[in-house]
Amino acid sequence: MIRVLLVDDQPLIRAGLRMLCAAEDDIEVVGEAADGREAVRLAERVAPDVVVMDLRMPGVDGISATGRILASRPTARILVLTTFGDDDHLYPALTAGACGFLLKDAPPAELLDGIRRAAAGDSAFSRDVLRRLVERAVTSRTDPVRPREGLTGREQAVLDLVGEGLSNAEIAERLHIGITTVKTHITALMTKTNCPNRVRLALYAHQPG
Numbered sequence: 001m002i003r004v005l006l007v008d009d010q011p012l013i014r015a016g017l018r019m020l021c022a023a024e025d026d027i028e029v030v031g032e033a034a035d036g037r038e039a040v041r042l043a044e045r046v047a048p049d050v051v052v053m054d055l056r057m058p059g060v061d062g063i064s065a066t067g068r069i070l071a072s073r074p075t076a077r078i079l080v081l082t083t084f085g086d087d088d089h090l091y092p093a094l095t096a097g098a099c100g101f102l103l104k105d106a107p108p109a110e111l112l113d114g115i116r117r118a119a120a121g122d123s124a125f126s127r128d129v130l131r132r133l134v135e136r137a138v139t140s141r142t143d144p145v146r147p148r149e150g151l152t153g154r155e156q157a158v159l160d161l162v163g164e165g166l167s168n169a170e171i172a173e174r175l176h177i178g179i180t181t182v183k184t185h186i187t188a189l190m191t192k193t194n195c196p197n198r199v200r201l202a203l204y205a206h207q208p209g
Contacts (some may be wrong), residue, residue, distance in 0.1 A: 001025055001026060001027070001029050002028065002031065002049050002115060002116065002119045002178075003004075003030045003047065003048045003049045003050070004021055004027055004028065004048055004049070004050050004051070004052060004115060005026055005028050005029075005030060005031045005032070005033065005039065005042055005043060005046060005050070005051045005052070005055075006017060006018060006021075006029055006031070006032045006033070006052050007032075007034075007035075007036070007039040007051060007053045007054055007062065007065065008023060008025040008034070008052075008054040008057070008081075009032075009034050009035055009056075009057040009058060010054075011020050012097065012147055013024045013054070013104075014034075017052060017081075017111075019030065020108050020111065020112065021186070022114060022193075026115075026116070027109045027112070027115060030046040030048055030192065031043075031045070031048065031111075032048075034057070034143060035057045035058055035059045035060055035065075035067075035144045036057055036059060036060030036062055036065030037059050037065070038047060038073075039051065039053070039060075039062075039069065040060070040065055040068045040069055043069045043072075043073055043076060044072060044073070045118065047073070047098075048076060049076070049077060049119050050076075050078075050079055050080045050115050050118045051066075051075045051076055051077070051079065052079050052081050052085060052111075052115065053065065053066060053078050053079065053080050053098070054080075054081060054082055055080060055082045055084060055089050055093060055177055056082070056083075056084065062080065062082070062093070063089075063092045063093055063096050064096075064110070066080075066097055066098055066194050067096040067097060068094040068095065070096070070097040077099050077100075077118040077119060077121075077174050078099060078100075078118075079098070079099060079100045079101075079102065079115060079118045080093050080098045080100065080101045080102065081103075081104060081111065081135055081205075082101075082102075082103065082104060083103070083104050083105075084182055090129060091166050093109040095159075097122075099118050099122075099123050099124075100114055100118050100124035100125055100128050101124075101125050102114050102125070102126050102129075103126045103129070104109035106126055109208070110126075110182065110196045113167050113169060117167065117168075122168075122198055123164065123197055123198045124167075125199070126165075127164070127165035147194060150192050151189070151192060154177075155183060155185050155188060155189055158171055158175070158182060158185040158186065158189065159174060159189055159193075159201065159204070159205045160205055161175070161202045162186065162198065162201050162202050162205055163201075163202045163205025163206055164187075165202065168182045168183060178182070186198070186201070190200055190204075
């Protein structure tokens with residue numbers, strides 16, 4: 001069971017998220033907070049696996065709360081859910097330690113998938129956000145990566161879809177393979193390309209050649 005803490009200053013948003021999570025057998029909402037200060041306090045008390053974090057809130061905002069929660073609970077996973085997808089919110093949130101960044105206009109299935117991916121140690125990003133991360137990283141990459149020659153045809157196909165921002169479930173559907181098989185290919189890709197996470201793997205997919 002994935003233990004989730006919901007953090008948003010709008011009661012209707014929290015109620016909607018709670019109802020969405022309650023319909024899933026593997027997700028349990030263990031707490032709700034209306035601001036960052038309350039989120040930090042609750043995170044200590046309820047020990048969530050994933051914190052769904054809004055950014056703009058009165059008092060302590062989501063970025064500050066993310067850093068404080070991770071300072072005391074480094075194993076917690078912070079998934080940002082916000083209306084604001086601009087760089088002024090994205091990069092500070094990632095610097096604070098957020099593992100994913102979704103926009104509030106995302107489909108419900110994308111949010112649920114993001115919670116599951118965060119709990120599994122993966123990163124979840126809205127596609128336009130991931131695209132911006134890749135574009136920015138491409139212009140600033142300095143560390144070496146291993147060549148693509150060692151990839152199988154199936155690994156290359158999975159890599160291309162990771163670069164498009166697809167989730168494991170979407171990749172499985174597109175390639176007509178199982179989700180477990182997709183995970184196996186992604187693990188192999190990370191090893192072969194020397195990419196430590198999904199964002200770096202998406203960056204690698206956009207490299208020339």
